[in-house]
């Protein structure tokens with residue numbers, strides 16, 4: 001009976017990890033003046049970095065077990081079921097944000113061979129499910145580390161210059177909306193799983209500081225490469241994800257210890273963002289309070305017509321994600337719109353749309 005929660009967690013993981021967090025921000029195109037049709041849009045592209053909360057399919061083509069390009073993932077996509085590698089029954093927040101800004105309804109994954117630079121000129125996603133701010137997080141399930149997402153962004157800029165010319169490429173990169181959502185896996189797939197040794201190297205507070213320093217490095221990188229309008233998501237109440245609730249079954253409910261870590265980390269992120277903006281005039285970063293957005297919904301699910309905020313729709317909803325969430329389960333729910341979670345780690349399309357709306361509202365207020 002010793003340390004049952006930790007033991008279960010270590011034992012059960014392997015396939016089950018990823019990210020949650022969510023959300024973002026932005027600002028629409030020619031909002032003020034409808035007669036300005038000939039002018040460039042205020043937001044020419046949505047450019048995405050991060051983990052599974054925003055990965056639109058990059059993991060499909062890499063050697064990881066962390067995938068979702070099979071049914072029932074994508075089952076509620078507009079126009080018919082289509083598994084795309086999004087960890088959702090439908091679309092992710094960046095897709096809804098892009099559409100609301102007058103851009104395409106899906107943000108293509110950079111590694112998806114079905115898309116080319118002409119598509120990416122209006123939006124591109126470098127995110128990879130399972131990755132984190134810590135290099136070692138990406139190593140756990142062999143996904144794309146954040147530094148590599150930045151390298152892809154550099155390559156993208158070179159391709160964009162060849163495609164549209166130097167001046168237009170510069171305008172796209174500087175006026176784009178950058179959506180960044182990352183961090184959950186650093187705790188749930190790395191630190192608390194004890195698989196990388198970070199738990200022995202750092203106290204949890206020191207690890208938070210280390211991650212925030214990585215986030216600061218990342219923001220400096222993309223700013224130096226031309227980004228000016230950025231939304232940065234804080235952590236959700238990560239102890240309330242169905243998988244964490246399941247592993248906490250002996251005590252019941254959300255893992256308060258994890259939620260406390262999320263709140264501490266978020267406060268440090270907010271301090272860092274203020275510092276970064278003060279040091280880098282021209283860079284605006286909107287902090288997306290995913291913690292509050294998610295807790296509001298969990299506390300008042302009926303505002304969005306939700307009936308279940310504790311289990312995923314897919315399979316039993318208690319542990320399944322990636323390959324464990326598949327067509328074989330007889331338990332998968334009929335109406336995912338009644339659920340907060342699609343699988344044991346990721347929100348439904350309904351909730352993603354809500355997060356996107358929250359983000360857009362904030363962006364109209366803050367970013368521009």
Ligand SMILES: *[C@@H]1O[C@H](CO)[C@@H](O)[C@H](O)[C@H]1NC(C)=O
Pocket residue numbers: 135147
């Ligand atoms: C992460 O890995 C990259 C590539 O190897 C390296 O350049 C970078 O310094 C690493 N970051 C840290 C904090 O170790």
